[in-house]
Amino acid sequence: MSALVFDVSHLLAGSLVLMSFVLLYQDRLPSLINTFALQSLLLSLAIGWQAQAQGAPHLLVTAALAIVLKAILIPMVLRRLVRSLGIHRTIETVVGIGPAMLAGMALVALAMALMLRVTAAANIFAREDLAFALSVVLLGLLVMVTRRNAVSQVIGFMSLENGLVLAATGAKGMPMVVETSVAFSILIALIVIGIFLFRIRERFDTVDVAALDEFRGDRQ
Numbered sequence: 001m002s003a004l005v006f007d008v009s010h011l012l013a014g015s016l017v018l019m020s021f022v023l024l025y026q027d028r029l030p031s032l033i034n035t036f037a038l039q040s041l042l043l044s045l046a047i048g049w050q051a052q053a054q055g056a057p058h059l060l061v062t063a064a065l066a067i068v069l070k071a072i073l074i075p076m077v078l079r080r081l082v083r084s085l086g087i088h089r090t091i092e093t094v095v096g097i098g099p100a101m102l103a104g105m106a107l108v109a110l111a112m113a114l115m116l117r118v119t120a121a122a123n124i125f126a127r128e129d130l131a132f133a134l135s136v137v138l139l140g141l142l143v144m145v146t147r148r149n150a151v152s153q154v155i156g157f158m159s160l161e162n163g164l165v166l167a168a169t170g171a172k173g174m175p176m177v178v179e180t181s182v183a184f185s186i187l188i189a190l191i192v193i194g195i196f197l198f199r200i201r202e203r204f205d206t207v208d209v210a211a212l213d214e215f216r217g218d219r220q
Contacts, residue, residue: 005053012046013132020139027091033075036155040070043162050169092148100146107138136163
């Protein structure tokens with residue numbers, strides 16, 4: 001495998017990690033949704049490149065699904081949800097941006113050290129892609145736990161899923177059945193999340209999870 005294949009693959013995977021940091025930095029919903037769309041576009045490019053590098057044309061289906069569902073359809077639906085629910089556009093955070101970014105850097109260092117050690121017997125191409133993928137997963141978790149808004153937590157979850165897809169394609173790719181089931185699972189989850197957010201907004205007049213915790217405490 002040529003050096004160009006390695007370099008482009010790692011550039012695209014590293015760009016996903018960078019977009020995860022941008023997600024962590026954002027404090028406004030429109031920017032957060034746009035950043036997720038860009039991360040999903042980069043994911044589709046990374047998968048397309050893996051299809052070329054591995055000689056696995058079935059991965060092009062995954063790349064197409066990533067573009068259509070995660071880079072276009074899901075961000076469009078989330079924007080409509082934000083407008084329909086009248087959600088305040090500034091995202092409340094559990095900790096400040098600075099501590100969150102420092103925690104993110106620590107998680108990336110942990111992911112790199114752990115994955116490169118665990119996969120010592122694997123080829124270097126898969127090892128480094130898996131390290132990047134684990135970094136995206138951990139940063140997605142961090143976005144979820146540092147945001148109080150339910151929509152931003154949903155975006156953190158889907159960013160985490162981007163990391164899982166990157167890990168699967170970076171190793172030996174996913175079977176077509178898995179690709180299709182993942183795509184439909186994302187669609188079903190999005191529909192459920194939309195209904196769930198509407199019900200929360202209708203019942204409590206907010207989607208801020210901190211406010212929901214306070215309400216639960218009042219009822220007790």
